Amino acid sequence: MTETKNHKPIREPLFHLAKRDNLPRHKALLIRLAAILVGMLIVCLFGLLIVGWDPFRIISTIFDGTFGTPNRRWDLFEKTAILLCISLAVTPAFRMRFWNIGAEGQTLIACLASVTCMLKIGDKVPNPVLLLIMVTASIIAGAVWAIIPAVFKAFWNTNETLFTLMMNYIATQITAYYVYIWSVPKGSGHIGIINANTKAGWLVSIGDYPYLLNILIVIVMTIVSYIYLNHCKHGYEISVVGESEKTARYIGINVKVVILRTMAISGAICGLAGFLIVAGADHTIIAGSVGGQGFTAIMVSWLAKFNPIAMAFFAFLIAFLGKGAKEITTLTGLDSSFADIVTGFVIFCIIGCEFFINFTIKFRKKEALPGAEAAKAEPVSENTEEQKDAVPETEEKNEEAIPDNDGKEGSEQ
Amino acid sequence: MSEQTASSATAATPNVSGSPVPAIELRNITKTFGEVIANQGINLSVYRGEILSILGENGSGKTTLMNMISGIYFPDSGHIFIDGEEVLIRSPKDAFRYKIGMIHQHFKLIDVFTATENIVLGLNDGRYDLPAYEERVREICGRYGFVLDPKKKIYDMSVSEKQTVEIIKVLYRGADILILDEPTAVLTPQETDRLFDVLRRMRDDGKAIIIITHKLHEVMALSDKVAVLCKGRYIGTVVTKETNEAKLTEMMVGEKVDLNIHRSEPKNPVPRLIVKGLNCKNEDGIAVLKNISFTAQSGEILGIAGIAGSGQRELLESIAGLQRLESGEITYMNPSTEKEENLRNKSPRQIRELGVRLSFVPEDRLGMGLVGNMGIIDNMMLRSYESGRGFFLNRTAPASLADQIISDLQVVTPNAKTPVRRLSGGNVQKVLVGREIASAPTVLMVAYPVRGLDINSSFTIYRLLNEQKEKGVSIIFVGEDLDVLIELCDRILVLSSGSISGIVDPRVTPEGMTLKEQIGLLMTKKVDETAADTAADSSEKPAVADSAAVQTEITPASENGGKEAPNDGNQES
């Protein structure tokens, strides 16, 4: 290596990135918490500059807006519940690496199904039966809306992201169509509260808590989802298909069936969310009934790394920020979109921090060998943790060392 | 061949083109990956107007060596000279600058681009003028005799056309040192001949050409000099005219290494798996298995030897239900019910439901056999998760199995839930083999089970296989190390480009050559239809063949070699 120095200096990158997957859980948690704090810091700065409030006031208002009165608390938990429900819905598909960004449409079409039942048979059947019909209709509607892209993905490998995205707007326009048809008074474009007098198709409130049933249903769904994904054969199949289709075929999983089934479930839970929105909270429908929660849910699911329990936390965080920020705008008379900005800042920070969880930056030592590969082959050992990691790393290189064998199999395909 | 002969061969290397200094010269190149020595003390030189073949078995370090010339790896020590001047090649860009062009096995081409667009991608030479580029491509084609439409899209191309694009790509960049990494592995014989014509024309044009291969007849037909590597070490360079296939084989396989693997006699073998007339095509419609017939018997290890990509993967996957067959029958003799089951074109699940206890350790451990991001327990479940009634997973049985495997096979892991991706190669393999054995198979197929493993782990695997054999399991062992195959297996089936070129009894040394050389010759032998039939017939013979049986094996082989003299044998091209 002494020859190296006689030649012209080599421009090496200062650092290179390496994947890591052995970050202890508490460290990862710490990084995420730090990111949320940084996000809040940006929010405070933004508030200081634009609203003119000091950080303390901003934070206290956010807390007041969310926890200040019982009503606010219930509202907060209801919002969390709906968002969590939709997040749970998209999760099975995401675990399968099926990028379903159509939760918005799947939920909306389910809302529409619920509303249809309320309007058409609201006065013909007793309330429990009506609710049962509504929930069934919603689930079927959501599932159908989700299966359509799944069929095309499974059989023709149609890009599911773009497909589900388009389905959202088709659902929106169909809903807008019916909203006009059913609008009261005619042509106004508003349906208004449905069955306000009979309360037919309204989810019963337990005691004096109007949203309690909503929340309970979602809590149950969270637990069910967790069990389904982690302790059921189906959930296991989903994980295997998501990790490697090759392995799935190797052990005899019918990949197409899993794709269709999982998307049906995904859509069905969206359907349930739609039912909860209509029957449990809004009792009406507009084209924006879901209000972008279908998209927010995707972020929630991803931020929680598809873990239903962590999702509850992130759904709460986003509902909390949104509602708290709205309180600021109510007090100041500013536009309510301030809430989107606040959540945006925090989400960006969390998205960014994932990098530090998944990658490590390895700085090149000054006396390192020239040539990227040469330096890479040397495991950087800074602490004992890295040392542990070093063993599999060299093993990986071993396989690389004999590319003769790996090579041909690939090119045969 | 001894070290002395090797060095004298290097010294005596004649300078074919007459130029005073080699176009490229390597001195004492060494490269290690962790503990594994990929290359040790390699010396090579190629002059302009010369074709050098680098010959070696799989894993002998040929590709690593070439990757160092093309700037993908950087050597640990040693020197590289271009035209007599020492150079440092740190990146593919450096290699370009020294006019070194490498044609990899994996084509780096963009499907939706035309040939020309791919060729000029990344170049920066003034105005972007496609018609002019196409003209230049045509000119290069004309000069060396390529047949290529510059406007054709890559996705419309055959493998050989894609390779042509790769070659033109480096020529276009003005490369005059060309390295081809097993260029013929993907080509038909006709395409190979055409490629060789082109390469000869390039040589006559004054290019220095290095071709990596392990096909002896190609070496003899094409090259001026042959450098032989064996297990990462440099054996020597010889002039093609002054050598023959037997000598080269001897250099390539090296001396027999005694591994002391225990081998017991098969106990009352009965046919367990009968494969008849298997034909299979890959996605490109190229036949990868041609008329494969053999019988695997209980209580024996049937080895499968062959150069990489001769159809080993497809053969095992066909039996496991992962490949669509063109024709052929796979019959399983169920030892418990005495029934014959037809496995043809059945999915792995259907095979399992038939009660066939077939285990398969695939070559791609983390991509196919295991799920890298899951822990050992969850990976144990891959085979068994469906068992048990109901909707829920039962993790207790897999967990105890995982614990058992961890303790029995001494898997080094923090715990049973650590993602297997983070385990070392040997431990990954122990987990995989352990799981496949745990299902009490009657047929066990293993593909390259010791690749990348250290000695201790390898011996653990051999021991496990022998235990299974003694339990009466029929084992099919695809391996690359001939020493291992010879010491471990009861019969060795040799594949050559998708056909069976022979079945050898490793207990018997053939006359006139070593067993390794015999297998080495069979591995590179061309099999025509009749030869394949002969092989198929012979496979029906009892397992423990006497020496006469082996002789009948060899006879067609040598006849065959004679028949195909132009590409084979000692004739110069």
Next chain:
Amino acid sequence: MTLFFSFIRRAVMQGVPLLYGSTGEIITEKSGHLNLGIPGIMYMGAIGGVIGGFFYEQTGADFGLWYVRLFAILIALTCSLVFSCLMGLLYCFLTVSLRANQNVTGLALTTFGVGVGNFFGGSLIKISHADVPTVTLTKTSGCFAKHLGFVDSVNKAAQAGKCPQILAELCQTVFSYSFLAYLSIIIALVAAHVLMKTRTGLTLRAVGEDPATADAAGINVNRYKYVSTCLGSMIAGLGGLYYIMDYASGVWSSDGFGDRGWLSVALVIFSLWRPGLAIIGSFIFGGMYIIHNYIGGQKLFFLTIPKLSMQAQELFKMSPYVMTLLVLIFVSIKEKKEALPPAHLGQNYFREER
């Protein structure tokens, strides 16, 4: 006949923001990045222009002077470009440098961008303590919406009977738009040319198809991703600017931009990732968006088209998405390689990944 021409004109005006959005998104997607933040970025482009124009108008400059008008345009344009470029940079930083999931980042960007747009659009007066009732940039908008003078004179001539009516209509249909409308077509044509006929385009497409191959060919993959995404964002942002300054006459209304951002994304698929086709596609989409105002009651041979009800309009608004879906399905079944999305769309590139 007049109705027909006025339909075309309205369709074109509807189409221009979509064309900007989809040209920008095509450039971005060609580098392999599915930027679902486009709707947010277009909002940002719009609000950037509004903020710039608002504060300039607040200075009380005399818009009668030509250089003041020019300055107004430049300020609004610059602010718009800066805002959308910042969004592009944020997206790149997260997805290219930090390798975050593209879908999630894009959606977050959209939420954020729409939020910023609506927030400032609704609260600009309050924040700046300005003494005006609404954010109405009539003056700045007037500068942007200026069209060629001779169109009016031709119109007058036609009204006076000095030239045929059809000529005036034709003239109006071709020449009556503001400079941003023409710019959108020029940009789309330039983008089409650059993508298909230049080295830069070839390299960019290579990056989106197979970054590893591009990397091996010595191309700086990340630089191409950054530049194309930021450039794409800026172009998309102009769509928002056009909408607010020309189409909406400088009046900000909350969520007024609607789902045009998503329509732009749809248009990318509809036009098979070709900016040239996107020009035609944008006018078709624009036409779909407003056709319900124009049909109904006419006789088409012997069929009388019924007057459309309000609700039917909503179904008509759905048609661009349905058509896009059909195109998406059709190309994936046909497997025509050129019509498929860039092969690495949506996947981040990490060189050391094996």
